[in-house]
Amino acid sequence: MNRRNFIRQAGTAGILAGSAATLATPAIAQENxxxxxxxxxxxxxxxxxxxxxxxxxxxxxxxxxxxxxxxxxxxxxxxxxxxxxxxxxxxxxxxxxxxxxxxxxxxxxxxxxxxxxxxxxxxxxxxxxxxxxxxxxxxxxxxxxxxxxxxxxxxxxAQMGGWFRKEINTIEDLKGLKMRIAGLTGQVMSKVGVTPQQIAGGDVYAALEKGTIDATEFVGPYDDQKLGFHKVAKYYYYPAWWEGxxxxxxxxxxxxxxxxxxxxxxxxxxxxxxxxxxxxxxxxARNPLALKELVAAGAILRPFSQEILDASYKAAQETYAEISASNPAFKKIYDSQQAFKKDAYLWAQIAEYSYDTFMMIQQRNGTL
Known part of the structure; x- marks a missing residue:
């Protein structure tokens, strides 16, 4: 190959390579x-x-x-x-x-x-x-x-059941109670006598302190400690049966x-x-320590009574039946969750619950 042909071919190759680069750049730009x-x-x-x-x-x-x-x-x-x-x-x-x-x-x-x-x-x-x-x-x-x-x-x-200014033992204790609570739970709570209030998280402490509300739920010990709810309502209930x-x-x-x-x-x-x-x-990782610190600061832990749980469960089933009867979108998704939940809890009883129960007994006995 003579020098003139080599230069001509090299130049052509360079142009083609440059064209390829020019074509590739917009494609990459479109992807990113x-x-x-x-x-x-x-x-x-x-x-x-x-x-x-x-x-x-x-x-x-x-x-x-x-x-x-x-x-x-x-x-x-x-x-x-x-x-x-x-x-x-x-x-x-x-x-x-x-x-x-x-x-x-x-x-x-x-x-x-x-x-x-x-x-x-x-x-x-x-x-x-x-x-x-x-x-x-x-x-x-x-x-x-x-x-x-x-x-x-x-x-x-699973969240905590929230902070209450007074002790709640029976369904009667819930009647007339003004509680900050979100979602469909408000409708269920209404059936057992609670007056639900929807308030943004940043406004809850002031409402509880002023007595605008009597109780609030939020998340769990870590966030609740940050928000200082234990300073204005000392009874801390569990579990949040509305937010498992x-x-x-x-x-x-x-x-x-x-x-x-x-x-x-x-x-x-x-x-x-x-x-x-x-x-x-x-x-x-953070809730366990926060719960210990809240109790040390004066929070009084209380479980919801079986009476409250049973009455609330019945109210929830009534609510779902009422909504499903007139809302096809709700029924479609709710039915899917229900079918999944039945099998999931069947399995959970066999392995997870059995193992966790045994280990919780060891924790309570101080043998962990």
């Missing part, structure tokens, strides 16, 4: 576009486990996308009020929210089934139903009517979700899975 979203929260920054789960999501998304997909995280009230997060997502005011579906039962009681209902699933069952038994698909079928796509983003585990394993979700504007590149959808889903696992782990 620069996107910035805003995520509002229904929680304050002081509730570091609840608020922090969504921070984990934002960090994972940014790192996994090499900084191309950025989610800015805002506390409740910074963009919209805490209990208007779903509305902000639905309307497109923000692209995302970290919230609990049951805050929005005023729109439709079916929202409650996205978080927890009285005498519903425990934490492991909730996660399994959503991720392995069609729960995600059922909830998103319902939420599509509100222009929302949901992704599981947290579970607190409440789910928290990322709500995403459906149009924005559909417009995401597939790789960004996968990144966001994986990030939510990491944040979800972290929430339950952190509560399991």
């Amino acid at each position: 576009p620069k996107i910035t979203w805003r995520m509002t929260s229904s929680f304050t920054k002081g509730l570091d486990i609840l608020f922090g789960a969504a921070e984990i999501v934002a960090e994972h998304v940014r790192e996994a996308s090499n900084g191309n997909f950025v989610i800015q995280h805002f506390a409740g009230g910074e963009i919209v009020p805490a209990l208007q997060a779903a509305d902000a997502v639905s309307s497109g005011t923000v692209e995302m929210a970290h919230t609990c579906a049951y805050y929005y039962v005023g729109k439709d009681p079916t929202f409650a089934l996205g978080t927890a209902v009285p005498f519903g699933l425990n934490a492991r069952q909730t996660n399994a139903w959503f991720n392995q038994a069609g729960g995600n698909e059922l909830l998103n079928e319902f939420l599509s009517g509100y222009n929302i796509h949901s992704i599981l983003l947290g579970n607190t585990g 394993g409440p789910a928290v979700h990322a709500f995403v504007n459906l149009e924005k979700w559909n417009s995401l590149p597939d790789n960004y959808k996968r990144i966001l889903q994986d990030a939510c899975a990491a944040g979800s696992a972290s929430m339950l782990e952190r509560y399991d």
Whole structure:
């Protein structure tokens, strides 16, 4: 090959290589576009486990996308009020929210089934139903009517039954009681005489201190200690039969979700899975010490009586039957959870409950 032909061929190869690079760049850019979203929260920054789960999501998304997909995280009230997060997502005011579906039962009681209902699933069952038994698909079928796509983003585990200014022993003690309580539980509580109040977490302490409410539930020892409820109501009841394993979700504007590149959808889903696992782990790690400290500070632990549990269970079943009779969306999701729960508790009795019961006896006997 002479020098002139070599130069000509080398130049042609360089042009072709340059063309390939020019063609490849837009394809890569389309797969990894620069996107910035805003995520509002229904929680304050002081509730570091609840608020922090969504921070984990934002960090994972940014790192996994090499900084191309950025989610800015805002506390409740910074963009919209805490209990208007779903509305902000639905309307497109923000692209995302970290919230609990049951805050929005005023729109439709079916929202409650996205978080927890009285005498519903425990934490492991909730996660399994959503991720392995069609729960995600059922909830998103319902939420599509509100222009929302949901992704599981947290579970607190079984919660405490809350703080009361006076001792509660019987159903009669509940009558006329003003209690801050969220979701469908308010309807059930109404049947046993309680007057339910829905108040954002940041406003609960002041309402309890002023006597605007007589009792409140929130989450469990770790968060309750931070909020100082033991200073204004000393009786601490358990368990929260209305929240055996409440789910928290990322709500995403459906149009924005559909417009995401597939790789960004996968990144966001994986990030939510990491944040979800972290929430339950952190509560399991921190609640035991917080409970000890609350008792040392004067909190008086009390179990709900069998009378209260039985009456509340009956009221819950009546409520579900009434709603199911007129709300097909609620019935469809509730029936799915019920069928799953029956088998899940059958299995739990065989292994989990037997093992846990034996180990709890050892703990009580001081032999652990």
